[in-house]
Every structure is written in C-alpha cells, then in structure tokens.
Amino acid sequence: MIDLARQLSVDETPNTLAELIMKLADVSGEIAAKVRLGALSGVLGSAGEQNVQGETQKKLDVIANDMLKEALLSLPQVRAIASEEEDNVVAANHGGAYIVAFDPLDGSSNIDINGQIGTIFTVYPARDEVACDSSDQFAQPGRSQVCAGYMLYGPSTQMALTTGGATRLYTLVPDKGVYQLTETELRIPADCQEFAINMANQRHWAPATQAYISGLQEGSAGHRGKDFNMRWNGAMVGDVHRVLMRGGIFLYPANTQSKVHKGKLRLLYEANPMALLVEKAGGKAVAGAENILDILPDQLHQRVPVILGAENEVGIFQSLSR
Template sequence: MPNGLKTLTRYTIEEEHRHPGSSGEFSALVNVVATAAKIIANQVTRGAIVGSGVQDETSVSGRLDVLTDEIMVGQTQWSGHLSGLLSEQHATVLPSTQRRGKYLLAYDALDGSSNIDVNLPVGSIFSILRAPDAVVAGDAEPAETDFLQPGVEQVCAGFTLYGPATMLVLTTGSGVDGFTLDREIGAFVLTHPQMRIPEDTSGFAINAANERFWERPVRRYVLECLEGVEGPRGRDFNMRWVASLVADTFHILTRGGLYLYPRDTRNPALPGRVSLLYGANPIAFIVEQAGGAATTGHERMMEVAPAHVHQRVPFIFGSRNEVLRIERYHREPDAGKRFDSSLFGTRSLFRPAKHDQRT
C-alpha cells in the first residue's frame, strides 16, 4: 500500500472517535459489510466459472444473484451488529442469529446483475438504519415496518463497484469518501476523499428506448438536450446508458451528470422501477452528501415515506442544477414548445443541414 493512504478500518475507527460514547459497533458493521464486498468481488470476477459444474439452465447472473445474497447474509447475520436484514431476495426480514444489534441493513447484493452475462460493471448497494429500541432490547421481533423509514433517517449508505478496480463509496452524513481495494494487502484504502458532484453538467443517462412512455416534462428535458447548441439550452449534451445504477452513480460522482429512470406509463400500478429502500434511498443519501440532488420528479427522494419494503419509485439524480430544472419542468407540465413523439425529431436520426432546418 502506498505511504499515506488510510485503510477503511482506520477510517471508521477515527470517525467513531469523533463521537464520544461510541461503542465501536458501527465501525465493526461497516467493516463486516466491506468483507462481504471483497468476497463478492472475487466471485463476480470469476464470471461464468462460478457454479460451472451446475447442471441446470440457470444463467450466470441468476447464479450470482443467489450466491452474492448468501455471501451478504453469511457475513452480516451472525455479527451481532444487526437486528435484521432486508433484500429483494427474501420474502420476509431476516433476523440476527446472535444478539440484537442497534442497526438494520437493507441491501441489493448484486445491482445490475443482468450485465454479468455481457461482462459490464455491477455492484452492491446498502443502507444502514437504526433499529427500534424494543427490537434491540429483545422485546419485539424485527419486522418489515421497522424498515419503513424515509431516507433522511439513514445512518450510513454505500455502494461497491466491481469494475477494473473494486471501489467502495461511503457516507455517514459528513460527505462522501471513496475507497479502492488494494488486493496486495486485502484492504480498502481511501483514494477519493470528499467526492463532489459538479453543480452543472452536459451529460445525462437515460434508456432512450422508453421515450414513448415518458411523461411530458422528461420528454421536454431530453429533447432540449438533444437540440444542443441550436436549442434553448445553447450547448451540446452527451447521452449514455450503462443499465447499472452503481456504474452511473460513480460516473456522476467523478465527472458530473444526470441519471434519469423516470415515471412512465407502461404500467400504472408500477410507475417506478428503482427500489426505494435498497436502491434509491442509499444512492440519494450519497448524492446529496456529495453536493448533488435526488428526486422523484415531484419530491425530494430522501423525504419519500415508504409504503412497503419492496416499493419502487421513479429516480432522477445528479448535478444539482439539472435536477432542479427537471423538478421545475414537473411543476409546469404543459410548458415548453410542442414536439412530436420521435426522440430524434421530425426528419431522422441525423441533424438536418443548416439551410434546410424546419421550424
């Protein structure tokens, strides 16, 4: 490890020393989650080798979805730092197998798992909440209702990115710090202290194939970006879509940008696609702590009151000024010029020549 770099273990201990009376339970929990991330990183990098002797039709992503969840449970459930765990892989809350700890853990062990089969970036996302006193004391069993806390109640949030380097990004409410796994010593070391998202950006990430389902404010925003220097924004934009929430988040943390997975009209009963408790809330916490903003389009993401543990929501986040613009467009849904249903305008994918542009 290069001289001067700080390990995650030292980082969490120093953070706890800043809070007199801390028991050390929180720093121990973060390091347990980090250990799970190291094991998952090792399995993810093996790709199709994982479970290659299994004689069934399960895809690599399907096998890794199950395996990574088992790793997260296996590393945290016994530790005594938690009262309960929650993920989409389980129909009910998993209680601690040891003593009741102060915290609850909501997580997605393998975000973007569909990218595994084509060797694109994936990651893990986690959110730490406080457990009710009655649960910690053993007077009540951990229940789904214990997890129904708005994002502002989070104690800690983080994600790991399994790419060319394995990264862990973390916030405890005092900014955002990024750690890189040094495989020589087997530890995460602080490499990206106090990450900040630029307030302005000329890049956005959205799945353009869903354009016909977007609400008018989102279509207005994207069209104005695509019009570039000749449109109302007066500058050119870049559009991309990785289909991996953690990969897009890390890009925004390092270079700025806007991520949109907006409300759409495909299924009125399912207006959003991103999990609130173990996706949108932890990412929103990180983004806000890095100077960005996160919204559903209509309200601040961190203030959404969860209705049920597997609730899914529209999710827009990134550079603050662009998020504020999107929110303004949602407050004035009928404003802006009229446009047709084609994302790329009335002629074709290609920009018309200057002398032939239509009004």
C-alpha cells in the same frame, strides 16, 4: 495512504457501526474475487428462479445474497436485514442496534457480458418498538440512514461510502483484502453536460420528461444553448458512480408501463442509499416533486422514480415536472 478502518476511526464512527461496515467490506472482497473469475468459477448464468420482484435471478445474485446474509446475521449489532432477493424481512439478533438493507448484485443483466455490477447497501437504526421480523423496522425516511454505500466491481473494486459526512471513495487492494482511501471527498458540480437515461422507454415517458430530454438532445442549437452527451450502463451502480466521479444527471422516471408506472428502482435499498451519497457529495436526488430522502416507505420493496445528480440540472427537470 489511509485504509478504511483508520478513516472510520478518524470520522469517529461508533465501533459497532464500524465493525458492520468492515464486515460488508470483507464480504465484498470475496464477491469481487468470484466476479473476477467469472465463468471460471461457475457463477454465470441463470439460477432458474424468480425473486419477489418477478425478476429471473442469476447464479451470482443468489451467491452474493447468501454471502451477505450469512455475514450480517452473524453480527450481534444487526437486528434485521432486508434484501432485493428476499421476500420478507429476515430477523437477526433481538438486541441489535442496526438494520441493514441491500441489493446484493445491482446490474444483473450485465453479469454474463462482463459488464458493470455492484452491491448497494444502507444501514438504519433499529426500532425498539417494532418486532425484529416486521417490515415496519424499515418504515423510516432515507434521512434516518446512518450509513450508505456501494461497491462497484469494475476493473478495480471501489467503495463509495458515507457515514453522515462526506461521501468518500475507497479502492480495494486485492492481494491484501483492504480498502484504501483514494478520494477524501467526492463533489458533484452543480451544472453538467452529461445525462444517463434508458432511451428505449422514451415513448412511455410523461410529457414533462419528454420535453426535458428533447431539450438536451437539441444541444447548442436548442434553448439550452449547450451540447449534452448521453451515457447508459444498464446498472444503476455504474451510472451513479460516473455521476459522483465526474458529474451529470441520472434519470429513471416513472412511465406508462404497468410494471414501472410508479418507478422501477426500489426506494429502500437502491434510491435511498444512492440519494444520501449524492446529497453528501453536493448533488440532489428527487422522485418527481419530493426529495427521495423525505419519503416514508409504505412497503418493503416499494418502487419510486429516481432523478439525481447535478443540483441545478435536477432543479431544471423538477421545474418542467410541476
């Protein structure tokens, strides 16, 4: 079985990028170890602070963020980092070729109930004409990503990764601290019968979203002519992982609530990396009318609607939203 380092070499990943990915992999193994111990390692509960999003931080949010931040800032090829838990861009090394953005622990509400959580990350080329600590470093469309991935801390720790080619899946061997390739190329079927959405927000959705979900709920008795199952993890990383593994569609649309009227998920370090992983697996990812990867960010923590997964099913949603 081939390991992560060997596969990156086979894929002709530049050495500096491969080293960066391996560093992320190493840190994720350390985070996974803390997650496995849970209450035994004192990482559960609230940190008593709020992040820039106005969300209450969990202890493990802060711990994971500090671990990733320290590791990345030590690499000479990293020029700057951005995190969900940091108000602003953090400058690293002036001559670095890459900038890195990440959500250190997606699914924070699941931490204290032993639910699915994960780390999402993305890597872009650094911009020589922009200061290291400027948010303009990250003012690049998602198609500029040179690498995107996530680690899912579940019964086993897994990493989904693309460096511009196929979306591959790796599984951590805990006693060796090594990721082994377990799926050479993930593929999302164009059609599906499974969807993921937070139904608690139904009354706040736009009419087009209401109509789309109603069609799914009507099942074989409705105009869609087939039954659909609903799944919802409360963590984007878990829901998107399921889509990559067995198909389906994931939706977090905009709604009329003031905090999410433009979407809830962050473009830079949630929507963009997941969109690239999905597209490289044959799926589609949109924010309403436009593809997520074509959006030019106008602020560091910008939020967008996210609809991604099975290509034909995403197309049906779009047709109703026009």
